[in-house]
Amino acid sequence: MPNTLAVWSLAAAAAAAMLVAAPSVPAQESAVSALDAAIAGAHRSERDRARDRYRHPKETLEFFGFRPDMTVVEIWPASGWYTDILAPALRRQGKLYLAQYGDNPPFPYQRREMEALAAKIDAAPEVYGEVEFTALDFDERSKIAPDGSVDLVVTFRNVHNWFDPGYGPPNAAEIAFRKMYAALKPGGVLGVVDHRWPDPETEDPQAANGYISEERVIRYAEAAGFEFAGRSDVNRNPRDTHDHPNGVWTLPPDLAAPEEQRQRYLDIGESDRFTLKFVKPAS
Numbered sequence: 001m002p003n004t005l006a007v008w009s010l011a012a013a014a015a016a017a018m019l020v021a022a023p024s025v026p027a028q029e030s031a032v033s034a035l036d037a038a039i040a041g042a043h044r045s046e047r048d049r050a051r052d053r054y055r056h057p058k059e060t061l062e063f064f065g066f067r068p069d070m071t072v073v074e075i076w077p078a079s080g081w082y083t084d085i086l087a088p089a090l091r092r093q094g095k096l097y098l099a100q101y102g103d104n105p106p107f108p109y110q111r112r113e114m115e116a117l118a119a120k121i122d123a124a125p126e127v128y129g130e131v132e133f134t135a136l137d138f139d140e141r142s143k144i145a146p147d148g149s150v151d152l153v154v155t156f157r158n159v160h161n162w163f164d165p166g167y168g169p170p171n172a173a174e175i176a177f178r179k180m181y182a183a184l185k186p187g188g189v190l191g192v193v194d195h196r197w198p199d200p201e202t203e204d205p206q207a208a209n210g211y212i213s214e215e216r217v218i219r220y221a222e223a224a225g226f227e228f229a230g231r232s233d234v235n236r237n238p239r240d241t242h243d244h245p246n247g248v249w250t251l252p253p254d255l256a257a258p259e260e261q262r263q264r265y266l267d268i269g270e271s272d273r274f275t276l277k278f279v280k281p282a283s
Contacts, residue, residue, distance in 0.1 A: 034068035035061060038088040043127045048081055054270035056234045057085050063232045064152060064191035064277055069093040073144050073183055075136050075155035076101060080117045082156055091129030099144040102137030106166060138168040138175050145183040153180045154191045159217055160207035177224035181280060190226060190278040192217055193235055195248045195271045209247030214274045226278035240272035
């Protein structure tokens with residue numbers, strides 16, 4: 001006959017372990033409410049809100065495992081479309097690093113974006129809290145955050161740029177993935193969204209059309225030490241034919257097309273995008 005006390009003790013220990021391993025219901029609700037409040041915030045422009053139906057910020061960040069008590073790095077935030085969601089959601093309990101282009105960005109628009117975003121954040125500390133600016137440049141010595149300090153790194157429509165010779169050295173993508181890996185804690189998550197090229201056999205090695213294959217991103221992430229943890233179709237757009245005369249910039253919001261053709265591209269909507277999750281191994 002089994003020892004009843006021993007059996008009860010084992011069951012109790014297993015139940016306790018499950019409670020520790022899984023986030024509590026209040027914690028899950030807190031993450032949802034923090035994102036909902038940030039997405040609905042009055043600080044977001046109508047133009048930015050109009051893009052939610054293409055970018056699915058809540059579903060995307062939930063897939064990456066976002067919580068409002070995390071330390072997060074956003075890579076190359078540009079005008080701050082996602083910063084306007086991340087910073088308010090993290091303001092009370094978490095921390096946000098914005099890894100900008102560096103001190104000497106190669107293109108004038110990048111400096112304008114950096115200055116405009118810094119001014120916006122400085123003007124509304126009650127919305128954004130204490131955001132820390134760092135850089136993802138291609139100097140091997142610089143860091144996007146202290147090593148092993150970050151729970152989540154996110155990068156939205158940036159990876160394709162790291163294969164364009166105008167943005168950095170030939171090994172720019174390798175450097176970027178190493179920097180993101182170094183910043184994460186063991187068990188930390190890297191979330192990547194970019195414009196999807198459907199066939200890795202025919203993609204442009206320099207991604208000059210703005211598209212890149214999932215397979216190439218996975219290959220570079222795994223080479224840096226990441227483990228592939230899953231994909232989501234939340235940002236997939238089957239109407240995108242991937243063959244536009246000016247690449248992804250033909251589609252909204254850029255609409256780099258003649259006036260008489262713009263309705264065609266508005267009907268397609270924003271580009272077809274993949275959403276990938278990677279994990280830094282815990283060991």
